[in-house]
Amino acid sequence: MIEIEGLSKRFGAKTVLDHVSFTAEDGKVTGFLGPNGAGKSTTMRAALGLIAPDSGRALIDGRPFAEHRAPLRTVGAVLDAKSAHKGRSAYAHLLSIALTDGIPRRRVDEVMDLTGIAAVKNRNAGSFSLGMSQRLSIAAALLGEPHNLVLDEPINGLDPEGVKWVRELCRYYAAEGRAVLLSSHLMSEVALTADNLVIIGQGRILETTTVADFVAEHSTHSLRVITPEPEKLQAIFAHASEVTVAPIEREPGDPQEGAAFRITGADLEAAARVFAAAQLVTYLFVQEHASLEEAYMTLTHARAEYLGRSMPATSAPSTPPVVANVSESMNTWPGNNDGNVSESVESPRPGNTEAGDVPRLVNTGPEDVPWSVNTWPANVSESGNTSSREVQQ
Amino acid sequence: MSRGAHAAHANRSVRTVSSTRQPQQAAESVAPSANPRSGAANSPIGSSGDPGYRRGADHAAGPRRRASAGATRTAPRLTFLNAVRAELCKALSLKSTYVLLVINAVLLPIGSALLAWAMSFVMSLDPQTGEILDTQQPVAESFMWSAVSSFVPTCLLVTGIFGVMAVTVEYSSSTIQSSLVANPRRVMFLNAKTLVVAALAFLSSLIGLLLAWGVAYALLSPGGLTPLTDAERALPYMSVFGGALLLTAMAVLAVGLGGVCRSTMGGVFALVGVLIIAPSVLSMASLVGDRFAWLQSVARCLPDQAASNFLTAGVDVAVSSSSTNVSVDVEAMDAAAGATVAMTPDASGLFEPTWWQSGLILLAWVVAAYVIGVMVVRRSDVK
Numbered sequence: 190m191i192e193i194e195g196l197s198k199r200f201g202a203k204t205v206l207d208h209v210s211f212t213a214e215d216g217k218v219t220g221f222l223g224p225n226g227a228g229k230s231t232t233m234r235a236a237l238g239l240i241a242p243d244s245g246r247a248l249i250d251g252r253p254f255a256e257h258r259a260p261l262r263t264v265g266a267v268l269d270a271k272s273a274h275k276g277r278s279a280y281a282h283l284l285s286i287a288l289t290d291g292i293p294r295r296r297v298d299e300v301m302d303l304t305g306i307a308a309v310k311n312r313n314a315g316s317f318s319l320g321m322s323q324r325l326s327i328a329a330a331l332l333g334e335p336h337n338l339v340l341d342e343p344i345n346g347l348d349p350e351g352v353k354w355v356r357e358l359c360r361y362y363a364a365e366g367r368a369v370l371l372s373s374h375l376m377s378e379v380a381l382t383a384d385n386l387v388i389i390g391q392g393r394i395l396e397t398t399t400v401a402d403f404v405a406e407h408s409t410h411s412l413r414v415i416t417p418e419p420e421k422l423q424a425i426f427a428h429a430s431e432v433t434v435a436p437i438e439r440e441p442g443d444p445q446e447g448a449a450f451r452i453t454g455a456d457l458e459a460a461a462r463v464f465a466a467a468q469l470v471t472y473l474f475v476q477e478h479a480s481l482e483e484a485y486m487t488l489t490h491a492r493a494e495y496l497g498r499s500m501p502a503t504s505a506p507s508t509p510p511v512v513a514n515v516s517e518s519m520n521t522w523p524g525n526n527d528g529n530v531s532e533s534v535e536s537p538r539p540g541n542t543e544a545g546d547v548p549r550l551v552n553t554g555p556e557d558v559p560w561s562v563n564t565w566p567a568n569v570s571e572s573g574n575t576s577s578r579e580v581q582q
Numbered sequence: 583m584s585r586g587a588h589a590a591h592a593n594r595s596v597r598t599v600s601s602t603r604q605p606q607q608a609a610e611s612v613a614p615s616a617n618p619r620s621g622a623a624n625s626p627i628g629s630s631g632d633p634g635y636r637r638g639a640d641h642a643a644g645p646r647r648r649a650s651a652g653a654t655r656t657a658p659r660l661t662f663l664n665a666v667r668a669e670l671c672k673a674l675s676l677k678s679t680y681v682l683l684v685i686n687a688v689l690l691p692i693g694s695a696l697l698a699w700a701m702s703f704v705m706s707l708d709p710q711t712g713e714i715l716d717t718q719q720p721v722a723e724s725f726m727w728s729a730v731s732s733f734v735p736t737c738l739l740v741t742g743i744f745g746v747m748a749v750t751v752e753y754s755s756s757t758i759q760s761s762l763v764a765n766p767r768r769v770m771f772l773n774a775k776t777l778v779v780a781a782l783a784f785l786s787s788l789i790g791l792l793l794a795w796g797v798a799y800a801l802l803s804p805g806g807l808t809p810l811t812d813a814e815r816a817l818p819y820m821s822v823f824g825g826a827l828l829l830t831a832m833a834v835l836a837v838g839l840g841g842v843c844r845s846t847m848g849g850v851f852a853l854v855g856v857l858i859i860a861p862s863v864l865s866m867a868s869l870v871g872d873r874f875a876w877l878q879s880v881a882r883c884l885p886d887q888a889a890s891n892f893l894t895a896g897v898d899v900a901v902s903s904s905s906t907n908v909s910v911d912v913e914a915m916d917a918a919a920g921a922t923v924a925m926t927p928d929a930s931g932l933f934e935p936t937w938w939q940s941g942l943i944l945l946a947w948v949v950a951a952y953v954i955g956v957m958v959v960r961r962s963d964v965k
Contacts, residue, residue: 234965260763274757286761
């Protein structure tokens with residue numbers, strides 16, 4: 190178990206760590222996330238006594254690291270991919286580390302075998318690629334079969350197989366009841382491997398959570414819809430305050446017609462039913478998962494977040510509210526619908542090329558639709574131009 | 583997604599969706615993390631299908647089983663002896679170690695050979711006429727011994743660089759990180775390193791000086807050697823073991839300098855400054871006028887002059903054509919005999935340390951540099 194308690198550290202005028210506290214529990218992989226320069230490496234070095242904090246302390250299995258009688262059995266650390274002397278053979282590098290704690294030579298061969306560098310054991314570490322150096326660093330970390338693993342961006346430079354292997358290694362060590370502290374600047378990598386999540390930015394812990402909670406909190410589903418009837422879509426959700434409809438850029442491979450929207454806060458099935466009832470034409474209607482990467486970036490890039498708050502005025506649709514004549518409450522989202530949606534304000538959005546083609550939403554009763562909702566029309570080309578365009582293409 | 587659209591979503595990060603990824607892929611990448619423990623709980627390694635990894639699992643479990651099965655093997659742990667073995671392994675796995683130690687062991691006999699050869703040439707000349715004699719005149723054995731240790735002051739730089747690099751290479755190659763993770767007790771780490779550096783420097787110097795003895799003997803013995811006087815009895819030991827000790831002491835001093843600087847460039851420059859630059863600056867400054875003559879006293883306290891003076895063992899080896907005119911520094915010998923003798927100022931009022939005082943001065947240098955080096959290494963952050 191690695192306990193970080195109120196670590197603070199300044200390098201000159203720059204505060205690198207600001208009361209950093211968290212715990213990497215036994216049996217768990219703790220993902221330690223933060224952008225470059227956030228203080229991940231400094232924290233890990235402080236935990237291992239390489240850096241003396243200005244205040245606070247770091248305990249490993251209840252004691253400062255330096256007080257352990259068998260340091261390599263206590264902690265295995267990957268701090269730097271290039272941690273071996275260029276002119277020293279890989280084997281000699283590992284042997285010198287192993288000898289420090291009286292680890293038998295046999296174990297050196299084992300870890301070289303384990304990390305896949307046995308074939309190059311007598312080559313100088315300076316001739317290693319980044320990936321090979323990383324494997325050598327990992328091999329050194331595993332020498333003592335440590336009870337705690339501290340891995341600072343261990344997947345840097347590794348090939349996909351190596352990345353998978355590190356992932357499994359972390360999971361395996363955690364399953365054995367050991368503590369694994371894994372730093373990364375990639376949310377996706379940590380999300381795949383870690384149980385707990387510690388997010389650091391500018392030397393401060395921004396969030397301490399579990400991956401499951403983080404996913405649950407940040408992966409709210411959203412719907413991506415491309416429709417030729419933006420006004421109708423807006424009207425459906427006009428009175429549902431918990432639902433947001435925002436215009437987005439088209440993705441490659443999307444239909445070129447219609448306007449693209451992202452709808453958040455709406456359930457897939459309910460939305461589909463409402464769309465069907467309102468007879469909204471959609472060219473694309475899919476559910477999407479929020480990207481953890483973006484949620485994490487929003488969390489860490491504090492400045493970007495502030496910038497973002499001041500900008501919606503320019504980027505959000507500035508069109509006046511488009512309220513269609515959707516008289517039946519059933520055809521609108523069942524949100525804060527106060528019932529007085531009878532007024533029909535037509536104001537096509539100037540940026541929308543489809544606006545002119547879209548028939549006015551006055552009197553879009555079910556009787557106007559030439560086919561029933563659940564059958565494919567035979568005379569699709571003769572039907573209204575809202576749907577014929579895509580069929581003709 | 584455009585910058586504007588991104589910004590628009592930034593304040594609603596929860597609902598932000600990656601638009602660069604296909605929805606299906608996004609779903610896949612998120613799905614496993616939603617229940618990250620499930621895979622591990624079912625089969626921590628079985629699911630991997632990676633033979634290397636499976637092997638790793640066996641290995642990982644293996645030694646622990648053995649350890650619990652029988653107490654035949656002591657549990658791995660950090661001891662000073664283990665730290666020394668690790669440092670020895672580190673030193674012997676670097677080419678620079680061999681290069682410097684071989685240079686040291688080769689320079690010493692080369693210096694000895696040069697001086698002995700020059701001496702044998704001088705001894706074969708008639709002092710009055712300058713003509714070459716048929717037979718070489720005998721040389722004082724004390725001179726042979728001074729030839730043996732003649733290059734010790736030069737080689738101080740070599741063992742010094744060896745000592746500096748032993749520390750600075752750790753920092754420049756960032757092996758210091760893995761070294762200090764394997765051994766977080768920095769004082770023990772540096773002591774172990776210093777012990778190895780000292781042992782290797784001593785061994786290399788001893789071999790070099792023994793070779794130097796052999797070379798000098800081979801060149802001077804044909805003309806005959808006049809035996810040592812009683813006052814010179816210590817000279818053989820001083821030349822060989824004293825010389826080796828001096829070179830070793832310099833290596834330890836340099837470990838301290840390396841610890842203070844923690845960069846090869848800085849450490850070597852500090853070494854050159856102490857051994858070469860400071861003495862020449864002081865000697866030149868002392869020539870400016872009588873008012874600065876006292877600087878010579880300071881210069882005599884610098885490591886290189888202290889080392890040279892220590893090597894003489896109080897024997898003033900002067901070579902003359904008669905080759906028996908060896909004057910003994912009686913005063914120094916008296917000082918050595920009387921342990922309570924204070925620093926003896928010479929006639930000019932300048933401090934002129936005796937050989938053993940020079941030895942103590944050098945020891946003070948070594949201790950001071952090493953202690954400061956250890957303190958700096960112990961306190962400095964390893965980034």
